[in-house]
Amino acid sequence: MTEQAAKTKGKFSASVSFNRQIKPRYWRLGLEFSGEGAVAFGGTRPGQFAELDLSGAAVPAEKAIPEDLRDAAKREVLLRRPFSFAKVESKKGKTHVDILYCVLGPATLRMTTLGHGDVVSVIGPLGNGYKAAEGEKRAILVAGGMGAPPMQHMAQELTAEYPTMDVIAFGGAKSVDDLPFETRPDQILKELGFYLREFAEYGIQSMVATDDGSAGFAGTVTDCLADWLGRNEVNANETVIYACGPEQMLAAVAEIAKERHIDCQVSMERLMACGIGVCQSCVVECKCDGDTEYKLCCKDGPVFDAKEVVF
Amino acid sequence: MTEQAAKTKGKFSASVSFNRQIKPRYWRLGLEFSGEGAVAFGGTRPGQFAELDLSGAAVPAEKAIPEDLRDAAKREVLLRRPFSFAKVESKKGKTHVDILYCVLGPATLRMTTLGHGDVVSVIGPLGNGYKAAEGEKRAILVAGGMGAPPMQHMAQELTAEYPTMDVIAFGGAKSVDDLPFETRPDQILKELGFYLREFAEYGIQSMVATDDGSAGFAGTVTDCLADWLGRNEVNANETVIYACGPEQMLAAVAEIAKERHIDCQVSMERLMACGIGVCQSCVVECKCDGDTEYKLCCKDGPVFDAKEVVF
């Protein structure tokens, strides 16, 4: 399956184990790696990502394409597409990874036609991932829109590595239909605070925010976070915020963290041509000795210290 | 399914009913049309063809691609591809057509990944088809290589329309593995002359020729035809030859027919950009008042009177 001998990243073939639609625009794809791919991806950190070649996947039948994507569906796919992971599990020499994706354009449209047993070419795991929570007592996960997958992955890791840590997750979106979680609103367990199944399965409390108030807190996920921080006592020195989502939201989270002197790591998104640090397309402006410099999202990131990024 | 009201040709959606590999490089694809597509394709004549949009079909997994086509597999497919029919059947308001195809390049590679229920956009039926055998007593079908499909279709039509006609078929290829028939060599019923199941099902005798002698007559299909014509008495006035295959072979058949004053219709192949007569890419040089002129393979053909074509 692999091209070279033992390594921590590379190009591997993965086999599709499932691909299911969880919301009108959201799908969850399961990939299975064996051999060296299983080894390499077994070591994936939350926030790391993979580059998938979707150019050879079938275009869905016209009537299965949302009307606003009919024109986009006609575009060819040349470049790979970056996706982070919602879950990573190794067992019996195989590594299973879950990708949670939103159907936005030609590549993610093609992605929906993948079926059990189909083979996908995957490069990864790439990027740095979130830094370990060593020494922290509390972790706050903030997921805006499609920022959800690495936060789910983080929930998995924190539970496994730091079982005594106090973890809470915030998930937000424009509206209830845009929440990239399988949990239906009627399944939300308001009483216990375990709103989202994706976090509840790790015993992690979660809060939901929608801009239009169609589920959970009415407002942005950052408003929700600020509200919660205002109502709860948090020891800034022993707390870390992990955030992933649209840039504006990350900027707001960074601001909140700064005000309260809480460590904060954000995962950035950029259009990427290569994903491996050779094309210079994915620059993130970072502070550097009073000046700024460009770092590469794919290689130096996608996770950055919130203090470092020029939003 | 159709775009406009009742018509004899147009753009229709077809649903894949089966797609099976019959030889290493040969596949048979079943398409089902309903509604207006069923009406339009119900009237298909042997030799007519359809233009299939295969651009959105999946590329096979790398290991399923023959090594000599690995580079070709990377080419994008933009244009539709022309295919004739091996069989056309209408029943209960549906029309079923069989396409017999050879895997040669990016489009036919993608074609192999179509599965039951997949939807294919089809333009057709296009071109003229073979002229009816009105008044003839004997028909000779000559299929070279991938010229087989329209000859199978012709066998179907002749049996249905002219049950008393004396029909014999010749099928040739380089080698036994290149014979685009499902009949395995060990199934060939030499004794009775019903060599090929595809013709035998219509009660039509057939002869097989392979250049390397690996099955049937050792030599080209035209040698085989000439040999048979030498050994059998044929009334030239009441006989017609229908031929389809590579241009060289058609030229040889035309020559044989001319010598013996037998009517002969040949189906030509050309690279086609449009298939509907607008791009002028598919010219066939034809005799015309002592001079020559270009006719369009897609519109004036693909079937031409053998006497007319400048080979």
Place this chain on the structure above:
Amino acid sequence: MNEMVDMMVEFGGMGLANPVFTASGTCGYADELAEFMDVNALGGFVTKSVTLKPRKGNLRPRIVETNAGMLNAIGLANVGLEKFIEEKLPVLRGRSAAVFVNVAGERIEEYVAVVERLANEEPIAGFELNISCPNVKRGGITFGTDAGQVKEITSAVKKASGGKCLMVKLTPNVTDISVTAKAAVEGGADALSLVNTFTAMVIDIESRKCVLANRTGGLSGPAIRPIAVYMVNKVYTEVAKDAGVPILGGGGIRTASDAIEFMIAGASAVSVGTASFIEPGCAVKIIEGIKKYCERHDISKVSELVGTLK
């Protein structure tokens, strides 16, 4: 369709029902497409190039597919001026789309002769000068790459065109397309059409021969779209906008989104070529798609889109 969007566009002195044309050489004489779309719904229709004398065109193969594109070397195959008038014009007469006759030749006099002869024919709305042909007099260099020649041929034909709209079709095979665009405008062009195809080649590595009998061909299709959009925007901002000359923009248009991109870049109308081979009805679908986009963006006149690139 919502009738609130005004799809009319002003184009070289005439009003078109909408901004969508089919491109020269890709839609025959319209009757072939009648099975696939309502040809009368088109804004404009450009014929295959017409030459003074009939031309059989090049030897085959005349086309070859490339990545997201195709090469063609049809060689201006056409029935010639007289037969065009006899056989093809009558067919076009019933059509409501504005008919532009695409004219080609190897000498200026040939262009002039064709246009002169057609200047008073109905239903011709105008001419599209195909100046990407080799100029036999000047050693085969195409008219369209030399500003001096572009101006010369444009003004010569302009005099012969009897007041009909004269559109000059520019070749993209130049260092600076604004220079030839300017020359055409100076020569009296009422409209500019761009882009024609890019000279290109495909080699069959097994035989080590060019696939096309003509060796080279013109690249068209989605592959060239980003270059064409750039050129339309360049000509619009550097030449056409100030001169008040409309642009018929095209090159790889396949969807309404593609067409809108050209309009935002500066095209008053758009032409659909290669895409018609794949979806023979797509020009009309594009008209509908543009309308929907305008509705969604609260644009009441489609012409408001033109040249609005920020």
Place this chain on the structure above:
Amino acid sequence: MNEMVDMMVEFGGMGLANPVFTASGTCGYADELAEFMDVNALGGFVTKSVTLKPRKGNLRPRIVETNAGMLNAIGLANVGLEKFIEEKLPVLRGRSAAVFVNVAGERIEEYVAVVERLANEEPIAGFELNISCPNVKRGGITFGTDAGQVKEITSAVKKASGGKCLMVKLTPNVTDISVTAKAAVEGGADALSLVNTFTAMVIDIESRKCVLANRTGGLSGPAIRPIAVYMVNKVYTEVAKDAGVPILGGGGIRTASDAIEFMIAGASAVSVGTASFIEPGCAVKIIEGIKKYCERHDISKVSELVGTLK
């Protein structure tokens, strides 16, 4: 692999282990790719453009995908000459592929200064002059589109290059690429490299803004291959063959078949750019594929393929 095919090619006075290069700006400084292929198996390696001073490059977005291609407007982001020597050259020193440093600038003196400083550095085998940059002195017109400037810059740099191979990388955005190729040869180029990217634009129709912060970018990838093959063949037959100057051909190469097409057209060596983003190991796969083709066609020396188009 069958050792019977001689994969060596003569190139600008040196012998390369095989004809496959990675293209400037698409393969970093090779170490990034070590995970995906044996970088030492390459025939040649061209660095990202190096300029006299460090450049942060353009604002983002810097890339956008197109049909079978992509635009980039990286803006020559690089660490600058001094840091290049300090940090990047040592990394390249361990490599067996011939290293070409791609040099860019806005004034001739900048090019000369960079080349002069590197003329005696190991392991540099030669330079690739990127003359597609805007010439600030001459009002932003790129050096590469004007024959006079091409000759001037080539001969100025040639004097500074200390006998190292000087390869001039031509832009395809010209009316006749043979004219600039000839100028480069007259200026003393030891090799020609073509093609660089095509200027192009993509517009986001929702915001009506250019997708790239730089508005325009350079189109690369499979979309441009047939144009690039044509240009390589044109330069080979009209200029390079008689001058005895080798061509590094590229533009959209993704497979061995593509590479062979360029060699048949006249390229002595080939460069792989955009394809490396999709298949980071593809350059080495292409070497193997060329070898297999030679075996299948009984070609004992790969160089026998060059310019054999019938």
